[in-house]
Amino acid sequence: MKVEIRLPELGEDAEEKASVSRWLVNIGDIVNTGDDLIELTTDKAAFTVPCPQNGVVVELLVEEGDEVVAGDPLCILES
Amino acid sequence: MTENKTEQDVPSATPSKGALGEFPPWLRRPWGSGALFESTRNVVQGYRVHTVCQSARCPNQGDCWQRRTATFMILGNVCTRNCLFCSVRSGNPARNVDLEEPLRVAEAVRALSIRHAVITSVTRDDLHDGGAQQFLNTIRAIREINPHTTVEVLTPDFKGDVNAVRTVAEAYPEVFGHNIETVERLHAVLRRNGRLYEKSLSLLRFVSGFSDKIIVKSALMLGHGETRDEIVKTLQDLREVGCQVVAMGQYLRPTKSQRAVQRYITPDEFQELEQIAYSMGFLFVTAGPFVRSSYRAEEPISMLKEKRFGSVAR
Ligand code: SF4
Numbered sequence: 001m002k003v004e005i006r007l008p009e010l011g012e013d014a015e016e017k018a019s020v021s022r023w024l025v026n027i028g029d030i031v032n033t034g035d036d037l038i039e040l041t042t043d044k045a046a047f048t049v050p051c052p053q054n055g056v057v058v059e060l061l062v063e064e065g066d067e068v069v070a071g072d073p074l075c076i077l078e079s
Numbered sequence: 080m081t082e083n084k085t086e087q088d089v090p091s092a093t094p095s096k097g098a099l100g101e102f103p104p105w106l107r108r109p110w111g112s113g114a115l116f117e118s119t120r121n122v123v124q125g126y127r128v129h130t131v132c133q134s135a136r137c138p139n140q141g142d143c144w145q146r147r148t149a150t151f152m153i154l155g156n157v158c159t160r161n162c163l164f165c166s167v168r169s170g171n172p173a174r175n176v177d178l179e180e181p182l183r184v185a186e187a188v189r190a191l192s193i194r195h196a197v198i199t200s201v202t203r204d205d206l207h208d209g210g211a212q213q214f215l216n217t218i219r220a221i222r223e224i225n226p227h228t229t230v231e232v233l234t235p236d237f238k239g240d241v242n243a244v245r246t247v248a249e250a251y252p253e254v255f256g257h258n259i260e261t262v263e264r265l266h267a268v269l270r271r272n273g274r275l276y277e278k279s280l281s282l283l284r285f286v287s288g289f290s291d292k293i294i295v296k297s298a299l300m301l302g303h304g305e306t307r308d309e310i311v312k313t314l315q316d317l318r319e320v321g322c323q324v325v326a327m328g329q330y331l332r333p334t335k336s337q338r339a340v341q342r343y344i345t346p347d348e349f350q351e352l353e354q355i356a357y358s359m360g361f362l363f364v365t366a367g368p369f370v371r372s373s374y375r376a377e378e379p380i381s382m383l384k385e386k387r388f389g390s391v392a393r
Contacts, residue, residue, distance in 0.1 A: 008112040010140060011120045013156060013168075014133035040110065044331045045138040046102045047110040 003077050004061075005037065005052060009070040016070040018042045020062050029057045031077065038062075038074060055079035103343045105368055106329070111141035119144040119191060126187040128180070129156040131199050131373070134167045136333040139374055150197040150233075150373040151184045153217050154210040158201035163269045164260075164300065166333030167201055174205050176213055185220035188228060195253075195377035196221050199233035209235060211243035218250035229253040229380055231296070233372055239278040241285055248289045253380065254324070255286045256296035256372055259317060262309035269303060269338065280320050287321025294362075294383050296324035298372035301352075303330055304341035314356050323362045324379065327352055328370035344368070 010016055018040035025037055036048040055077030062074055111120075123130055129152040132140045143149060152167075154176065161169040188196045198217055203210040218230050231254035237243035248255060259279045260270070267273035279297075287295050297317050301310065310327075317325060327349065332340055346368060353366040363379040 008110065008116070009120070010111050011123060011130075011133050013129070014136060014140060036109075039107070041102065042136075043334045044136055046107045047138075047141070048107060049110040050112055052112060 001079055002058065003053065003055065003079055004073045005075050005077055007040075007049065007068055007070050007072050007074055018047065018068055020064050020066045020068060021046065022064055023060055024048065025057050025075075027057050027060060031055060031057060040068065049074065051077075053077065053079060103345075105346055106138075106331070106343070108138045108369065109141040111144055113145055115147055116141065116145040119147050119149060122187050122190045123149060126183045126190065128184050128187045129153070131167075136166050137371060138331060139369055139371065142369075143374070147191045148193055148377070149187075149191070150199055150376075151187065151217075152199050152201065153180055153184060154200040154203050154206075154213050155180075156201065159204040160202045160270075162260075162271070163338040164303070164330060164332075166337060172201075172203065172205060176206065176210070178216075181213065181217040181220040184217050185224050188221050188225050193225070193228060195229045195231060195380055196225070197231045197233060197373040197376050198252075199373070200235060202235035204238060208246065209237035209240060209243045211237060211240075211246035214247045215250045218247075218252055229377075231256060231373075231376055233258065233296075234282075236275060236278045236282055239281060244282055244285050245289065248286055248293060251290065251292060253384070254294045254296050254376070256298070256324075257282050257286070258298040258372055259283075259313060260298070260300060261303055262299075262305040262313045263316075264309060265303050265305060280316055283317065283322050284320035294324060295320075295322045296326070296372065297322045298326040298328070298370075300328055300330040301344050302340050302342050303338070310352065311355060314359055314361075318359050318361065324383070325356055325361050325364055326370050326372045326374070327356070327364075327366040328374070329368040 021039045021041050023038050025031055031051045032054050035051045037051050038049050040047045058078045059076040062068055130149045131152045132149050134156050155172050157170040157172045158167045200210055221230055230252045232252045233256040263276040266276045283295055329344055349366040353364045356364040
């Protein structure tokens with residue numbers, strides 16, 4: 001089954017916009033819950049987004065330099 | 080307008096980020112995610128409470144919220160001041176006070192099973208008591224339905240109004256925090272008012288004298304261009320007014336509208352500052368890039384109570 005992994009929402013007033021600094025996984029990688037998927041930067045600091053479930057990375061939907069907001073799909077996992 | 084003009088006032092030792100990936104390697108945090116994080120978010124939204132975690136865009140939100148803790152911001156989310164380092168919305172709340180907010184905060188504390196609740200607020204210069212009564216009501220509401228929860232307040236300066244400070248102190252929060260924020264010289268720049276430094280010290284002095292049952296706490300954010308000597312002088316001033324707990328963290332610009340970071344303090348430097356502060360007699364010191372006064376605020380509580388009263392009362 002294919003699952004879209006999205007950037008989680010932080011809630012009202014919180015920082016919800018970021019730019020992609022780099023992927024920490026490649027297509028074909030096996031990933032587990034909690035593994036860092038991607039590094040983002042906001043105006044404030046750098047953030048890593050942990051993987052919400054186990055699976056294999058089949059597609060990356062954003063690339064370095066892209067602006068992302070909470071709720072945006074980041075990649076697709078096959079699980 | 081993208082950049083704040085005042086950024087040019089001070090030469091920048093380590094330029095803040097312009098393009099990607101310019102943060103030093105130690106400034107990396109987990110983005111909020113996972114079931115526990117979401118359950119905290121649901122409680123915050125469900126009870127319609129504000130948190131400084133969100134309003135200040137705190138980089139620790141992912142960490143704290145997945146431990147099911149948050150710092151509640153009372154008296155709304157619109158601040159009557161406009162400090163250059165802060166992303167909380169500034170405006171005129173027109174003397175509005177939500178009288179049901181204390182209960183909602185208390186219920187959120189219960190829903191999250193928070194054992195040490197930290198309550199802060201926007202600054203409300205539009206209210207005659209600066210919002211002190213709302214602090215008192217919130218502390219009482221929390222205690223009422225969470226009898227085992229300790230309470231820490233982090234208050235504004237109430238314009239130096241002793242009666243307002245007393246109102247809050249009379250609720251006997253276990254910890255009374257008021258942040259000095261920065262060294263004396265930089266108050267004129269960052270807070271647009273150099274006299275606020277003295278005001279903050281007076282507030283802390285008053286609370287120290289009010290009762291030895293209340294632990295007095297303050298915090299500094301570094302990286303605004305202050306010197307080592309100025310930091311040490313500020314710590315000395317805090318000790319002199321009876322402050323016992325201090326937190327020191329890295330200032331991080333919430334958005335491009337706030338003042339740029341002048342310097343990134345290394346983790347080693349933070350460690351040194353921690354030692355210096357301990358040598359000055361603080362009972363508990365936290366220092367590190369992501370330290371905020373509310374970050375892991377529960378950790379020293381039982382130790383502090385033991386140290387001061389010989390037993391853990393609550
Ligand atoms: S450090 Fe304080 S403000 Fe930041 S997320 Fe944690 S509780 Fe919230």
